[in-house]
Amino acid sequence: MSIAYKNMLSKVMLMLLLVSNLESSAELNFTYNGFSSANLSLNGLANIARNGLLELTNNTKLSIGHAFHPTRINFKNSSNGTALSFSTSFVFAILSDVPALKGHGMAFVIAPNLGLREGSAGEYLGVFNSQNDGKSTNHIFAIEIDTNYVPVFNDPNDNHVGIDINSISSEVTSSAGYHDDNNNGAFRSLSLFSGKAMQIWLEYDGSNKKIHVTLAPTKVAKPKIPLLSLAHDLSPILDEFMYVGFSACTGSVLESHHYVLGWSFSIGGQAQELKISQIARLPHIGPKKRSMVLTIVLPVISVVMFVLAFTSLAFFIRRKRKLAEVVEDWEREYGPQRFKYKDLHVATKGFKDKELLGSGGFGRVYRGILPNSKIEIAVKRVSHESRQGMKEFVAEIVSMGRLRHRNLVSLLGYCRRKGELLLVYDYMPNGSLDRYIHGQPKVRLDWKQRFQVIKGVALGLFYLHEGWEQVVIHRDIKASNVLLDADFNGRLGDFGLARLYDHGTDPETTHVVGTLGYLAPEQFRAAKATPSSDVFSFGAFLLEVACGRRPIEVNADNEEITLVEWVFARWREGQILEAADPNLGSSKHVAEEVDLVLKLGLLCSHIEPSARPSMRQVVQILEREAPLPDMSSLRLSFKTRMFARGFEDIQMPYPSSSNSGSMLTQSSTVSDMLLSGGR
Template sequence: MFINFVVLFLLLGLRSEASQQDDIDFTYNGFQGVDMSLDGVAQITNDGLLMVVNTSMQQKGHAFYPHPIHFMNSSSGSVFSFSTTFVFAMFSEFAVSDPGMAFIIAHSRDFSSAWPSIYLGVFNKTNNGNSSNHVIAIEMDSIQNLEFDDIDSNHVGIDINDLKSVDSAPASYFSDQENRYVNLTLSSGRTLQLWVEYCGVQKQLNVTLAPFEVPKPKTPLLSFNIDLSPTIVDPMFVGFSSSTAVSKAPHYVLGWSFKMNGKAKDLTLSQLPKLPRMGPKTEPRIFTIGFPVIGASFMLMSIFIIQIIVARRKKFAEVYEDWELEYGPQRFKYKDLYIATKGFDDKELLGSGGFGKVYKGILPTSKVEVAVKRVSHDSRQGVKEFIAEIVSIGKLQHRNIVTLLGYCRRQGELLLVYDFMPNGSLDKFLFNQSTTTLSWNQRFQIIKSVASALLYLHEEWEQVVIHRDVKSSNVMLDKELNGRLGDFGLARLYDHGCDPKSTHVVGTFGYIAPELCKTGKASPSVDVFAFGIFLLEVACGRRPIQFHESEERLVLLEWVISSFNMGVILETADPKLEMNYEVEEMELVLKLGLLCSHSIPTARPSMRQVMYFLEGEASLPELRSLNGSLFFTAEGTGDDVSIWFPYHMSAVTPQSSIADSLLSGGR
């Protein structure tokens, strides 16, 4: 019986302690004589104000309710409901505000390692974002810090172990009379009141802000659903943290009320202490001392601002000449492209090659996703003509062409801006083992898309456009995996019916037509040759030229011709397809690839003929092999016409000599 009595007594004691814990309730209408745990520059003034930080620069201060509080319901494992409200005022000496202050619930009162300024005296650069912090903060922040993804320089936010707020909103309150949100300025020195309420059942955290003289609005500023139990580690401490940066900006708390498991009592506003008068009284000496100091400060500030402006202009300096004025709509500002690509961050890099690097970007004004290619250029050598052609190409409108939106010139580089293609380039799907394999149907549709784009460039636009760099890495895939021909950085234009001018031999090794090395003239047949190699790439899943460890090179075109001569051309099909393809379509693509990549330009079909073959509107000439040479039967006759590679592919002919013959026009 005695033992039962002792157990009952202990249980009643524990229940009484829990009841006392659940009923923690305090209200401070001013802090005169109140026991608070203070550190840093925090102090209670003679007038009863809680000054969390004073006019010192780069300082921090903390003020806590001195006793630990148990927030956790041990039986359910959830957090009790709680409510608090406080009246505060934040002053700023300059137009550029100091960071602000925060109401915090923390597992420890030791913030000696926290940093002032933008870290609000709560975190530092090392521990910011750590789940081990066990800190909940309601920040009143008057500086926009992009590092923390702040929405503006005057906001209220909910922070969980991190200064990147889980929810935030511009400082304002909902006026029930005007039925709209009214803006407030946190650092104006105006007296404001904030309510923080957490419902443990609904797991909802509400934050409400209003001017000192306005009753609590019915609509909160922030309402965020969150379970605080992972962050709460009993016991916890409640209080305030604040810090300064470069200005003398005191932050005050005039009154504070808190309650567990209930609504915090309303503060008696008439009993709250008065704020001190900020700033010195106007004295006659202002004319002899104040104005010179202000003038000197203004001059120093002006010099500082001018230095910033000059440095900024130098950073974003562009090459801009009078003749470019007519290209206004196609000319992008370097600053916009710099912001869009996050300073050309490597994390935004989409790919790189011999002609430059390509970055993903989001234009700051329109929020349109783009791809930005950086290409080195010499502004003294034909750049005017090159830009003119770039702008002309920007007028191309076709569903299978990646739109060139415009350009920008800066110092020694040219930036080309394209539509962004979310699935990247085709070569990644063909040659990257970790990427999803495209089905034959998808590949055949991409082939027809690229052929349609080249037909448009060669015959259907107002000028003849020679792409000069047709290859799988320049075929982009949109979100539906439709093929689009892109990268017109090497393209050249001339009028229909005119003879193309000679130019430098450019392109990618393995795709360059043999005659280009001799004449230097880029005609549509140059693109047809590259398109033929592209067809073999897509069908065979191989690059045009592959080098083995023995430094022996395998030329894709030679291999397919050899396989055709042996009657096993289908054995060149990409093994990743596992023979899941239409045999007729595969044979058509392989033979059409051979026809388009003929060493004699006049023997290649036009892109219109290519489209006829692909759409089944015309039959591909029948190819036959005789003594190592390829023949086709001319349509409408029974005569064999030899138009193919006038060299023999015997077993003793080295592959390297065949490749050299192809690249030199091989007669």
């Protein structure tokens, strides 16, 4: 082979190499201080606004928005197949039409394909779905910025950042915040749902195989201490050529707007610093503030106009007095949790009787539609003639209003006016589970629906006991306090008797409250509600749903029948399925699940608190992640022992099948069935 031929061949090979790398070499670095002139691949809800904001979602339900850099980027050394170092920085913000309601989050994504067509909305953030989640064939790396709490994904709370590798369950995660360089690295919490712009830095060191993620407000320089650090080789995860971009999604309610304000990316070096002063301002989301100017000065006053003005002024004064509400200085910090009485008055059409959902000893409940956001709500009017303890009571209401879980009825906020307190809840269109178990509804729930409700309530109760910043003891778990949303998902409601205390401390002794048949026997001995007493009530609830019978009933001979004792007798005879509701069906799959629920109900109803499972264990058993404990040693003469050891000093009537709501307190609550569509 001649030297000339060899030289020519070398030049041809070099040209082919240059052509093959042309796509990636041109895309090693890019910076967008706004997206007005950016060439991005957009799909779903994503669009670029006139002012240069990249809007990933709007308030469309159950939808996804994706925005990706349109060309592939070379992420690997072609000679040895190892992942290259890279870094990126972006400014983002999450806003909502209703500040009190949280939606789902967003993610920065490195993916092998453009568009993430298989991504699901809701908790999967538009990146994964229930079928591919956790598969090594995904080849997806993501940084999730999540405002939703899903216990099965190991989320710490509803305000966290995580590093995801091929799964929505993060490799490492942390509550949102940053380490303050000006205060010896002290941790400062941030609210991802505050509507304020924040900046994230992501760095991967290809030599040391380490990932660092840092978060901070836009006015703070990049902190020295990262929020997240993970030692992980991305070489097996990343393909040689990948796409980079963002994904966000909405859930089943009108919710978040996800924005990216600026973005910088680099392979092999540090991403260029963003010019925060040049990026666009965020838009105003939600209702505009109304002017407080209510008087119009007329330039010319005549006798006729004077009479009209006087009449108008008198009307205004009467209306203002009618809509007057109590606002004290200590309440001003609660912001969005405090509703204006005028808005609630308009929402319920002046609290007309035709909007009345129900009434009881604790107040009257009305259906309403908020005038600006058009969200359906339920408003409970409660008398509060005494001012004693009102500040502490409202503080506890606001604290519970921060509970956010898909299986809890959200307490959106409150309003005080004259001699009454108004509590604002989510509206549940399908009413309470009690109507479908004990009533005569047009639609009866089959076992699949009942089992889904049971698992949902278990997840909600697990969140109250272990998943929130404080321990929440519900103290009134029963079918009438489980509400069904539009899709017949179960949500635990009515927190009128709930109590809060810090993790690691003991609950305070209090008076006995709750519904007979659901109360644990130790509550009568010690007058102290604990997570274990909630588990006891949940056990009675399990038997109630599976058997279609109330915990205590009176037969034709006027004898009281205790459900747990009756089911225990069937189990001891080896015929526990005879206790099941005959309307549930008889397939093998249904029988197995009913058998599991009935036995779990007996374990939760054990007379000894230490013998009952925790709600974490209950969830694991229902999800078949843990076996049902051995029941061979279970000895439960429930009625005899419970009444002998706990009920002998209590002189209160038992609720019959027609009066299951009797409460052991003078402040009886209205079932959250009244917050639903059931009249």
